[in-house]
Amino acid sequence: MPPTRYNADEVTRRIERLREAYEVVRVERRRDEPVETFADLRGYAEDGYIGGAYVWVVREPEQAHDLTESMPDDAFGDEDRVLLGMGRGSNHWGPAGGGLEGFDPADPGSGETYEDAAVREVAEETGVECEVHGPVTVDRLVVEDPDGADEVHLAYVVFGGRYAGGSIDVQPGELNGAAWFSELPSELHPNLDFWPEYWADRGEDA
Template sequence: MPPARYNAREVARRVGRLTDEYDEVTVVTEREEPDREFAELRRHAEDGYIGGAYCWTTRHDERGSECRDADTGDDRRRVLLGMGRDRDSWCPPGGGLEGYDPADPGSGETFEETAIRRVREETGIECRLTECVFVHWAVVEDPSSEDEVHMAYVVFDATYRDGSVAIEPAELNGAAWFADLPPNLHYFAQRRAAGW
């Protein structure tokens, strides 16, 4: 029996659409060891898990009213970052796609719909996507066979539209607007921060 490549076609189709629709998307494909039992990861893939989407959301009001600190006059551009419940690093808010059925290719949310929804749910912030900047295509290999699970994690640039930070405690330990980036950045934030 040939090795199984869970979600490989769907991830390829979705990543291909992103690279066709957006300018200069960086796609990094990495082979990874499973961080949990491969059988559990395979079950998630069979149930429709194909990855997640995240927003590097910035805000800067040229009039100074949205970002200006009343005491210091600081009106620098800021980025919204969150610290997940299971992390000790800051990351762009986001999370997993919903509604994908492996028996129905193309079903469920797009990466764009997921990114906007997750930022709203996790932080209370409404944002507008401006660009797709980074795709992490993870190929997780079963250590006891040649089976693989494919997942894509997409980072979008976005701009602030409305709202105040109000975290979803079940998802985040905290969220804040940063003018100066904290030292403990998640991998996705490190990748995006390099060009910010």
């Protein structure tokens, strides 16, 4: 039998939609080493798992909440800040987000878009409402079966976004914490090594 490329066509279709919807989409394709947990991943793919969506949520100074009367007189203003969360079982900070819901492999195009999933996950995990305005990175991942030629195809999208309301109220089953950072922490997730440069050069669309 020929190898099965789980959800390869769906991932391709969704990445092409992102390319059509936004002017600039940076897609990185990488092939993972075969993993011993491939059978579990295959099961998730058969159930409709095709990856995740995350948001680099930026809050501008004028969007910060008013200071309380108890704050000292020399407290002033704010600055651009980005929302980062620390996942359970992790000591690293990264953008909030999570997996897409509702995709049925028997029904191409079904379920959430990456944008819908990103906004929903940020709200569920952190209590913060946001708007997304375009993908910063799209990571297309191919995972191989160590005992055969089958593959699982996934895509993980990080969007730039803007704060739209709410205040931090973390989902304790998902995150150890969340905070607004004006300078990126040193404990940034290793997959985000280019983000410090992006944060410094983000311009008005970060």
